[in-house]
Amino acid sequence: MSAAVRTRKHATALLLAGSLLALAGCSDSDSDTSSKPSPTPTAASPSPSSTAGAEDAAVIAAYTSSWDAQTQAYSKASSAGTDLKQNTTFKALADIESDLSAMRKAGQVTTGKPVIHPKVVKVTDAKIPTATVADCVDTTNWTLIDKASKKKVPLPTTRLTKYVSTATLEKWGTKWMVTKLTAQEQAC
Numbered sequence: 435m436s437a438a439v440r441t442r443k444h445a446t447a448l449l450l451a452g453s454l455l456a457l458a459g460c461s462d463s464d465s466d467t468s469s470k471p472s473p474t475p476t477a478a479s480p481s482p483s484s485t486a487g488a489e490d491a492a493v494i495a496a497y498t499s500s501w502d503a504q505t506q507a508y509s510k511a512s513s514a515g516t517d518l519k520q521n522t523t524f525k526a527l528a529d530i531e532s533d534l535s536a537m538r539k540a541g542q543v544t545t546g547k548p549v550i551h552p553k554v555v556k557v558t559d560a561k562i563p564t565a566t567v568a569d570c571v572d573t574t575n576w577t578l579i580d581k582a583s584k585k586k587v588p589l590p591t592t593r594l595t596k597y598v599s600t601a602t603l604e605k606w607g608t609k610w611m612v613t614k615l616t617a618q619e620q621a622c
Contacts, residue, residue, distance in 0.1 A: 486557070489554075489557050489563075489565075490554040490557065492610055493554050493557065493565040493567060493603055493610050494552055494554060494567070495610075496521045496603060496609070496610035496611065496612065497521075497552050497567050497569075497601055497603065497610075497612060498550070498552070499517065499520065499521045500518070500521040500522040500526070500601075500612040501548070501550055502517075503516045503517045503518040503520065503521070503522065504518060504522070504530055505544075505547050505548065505576075506518075507530065507534060508533070508534070508537070508543065508544040509543055509544050509545065510543055511534050511537035511538045511542065511543050511581070512534060512538070513530070513531065513534060518530065521609075521610070521611055521612055522611065522612045523611050523612070523613055524611075524613040524614065525613060525614045525615075526601070526612045526613055526614050526615045529615065541580055541581045541582055542578055542579065542580060542581060542587055543578075543579060543581045544576055544577060544578055544579070545576075545577050545579055546575040546576045546577050547575065547576055548571055548572060548573050548575075548576040549571075549572040549574075549575070550569050550570070550571055550572075551569060551570045551571075551572075552567045552568070552569040552601075553567065553568050553569070554566070554567055555567065555568045555600075562604050562605065562606070563604070563605040564602060564603065564604050564605070565602070565603040565604075565605070565610065566600060566601070566602055566603075567600065567601040567602075567603065568598065568599075568600055569598070569599045569600070569601065570596060570597070570598060570599075570622035571596070571597055571598075571599045571617070571622075572595065572596045573595050573596070574595045574596070594619070594620075594621050596621060596622055597617060597618060597619070597620060597621055597622060598618040598620040598621075598622045599615065599616065599617050599618060600615075600616045600618065601614065601615050601616070602614040
């Protein structure tokens with residue numbers, strides 16, 4: 435194997451780790467009831483704070499659902515049979531599909547799950563409402579492995595296993611969609 439191919443594979447693994455970090459964290463939210471909107475009493479018109487709380491909950495639910503599907507897709511290096519397209523689109527989906535393609539070519543999958551701690555930073559009301567989510571993604575227990583040997587793929591020791599990530603979502607009709615995920619080079 436040439437040095438260029440090894441370098442490219444190493445860079446792909448590093449990019450994948452960065453993407454995984456950016457996307458990681460929805461796995462623990464299945465048991466977290468705070469990510470689902472709670473029933474609110476019927477009122478003639480909801481107060482702005484209860485409407486904002488419901489929107490924040492819907493944004494977090496969409497973000498978490500996207501992460502759950504991503505985790506499932508990375509575990510088999512394929513989005514087939516997952517709900518990835520239900521809450522993820524545009525650049526975020528393209529980046530994930532690119533990672534999955536690289537993983538298939540390298541014969542790699544993930545085991546375990548990332549842990550996320552998302553918080554809605556901002557929701558803007560416009561013709562197409564948008565939301566920004568800040569997250570601390572913990573990939574400590576989300577491992578890249580060689581599919582055939584089941585051995586852990588060595589990654590750079592300098593990579594962050596807990597890092598800041600941001601996501602942009604858009605509201606399409608009544609549904610929030612993750613349109614962009616950005617892993618930052620900042621520990622959390």
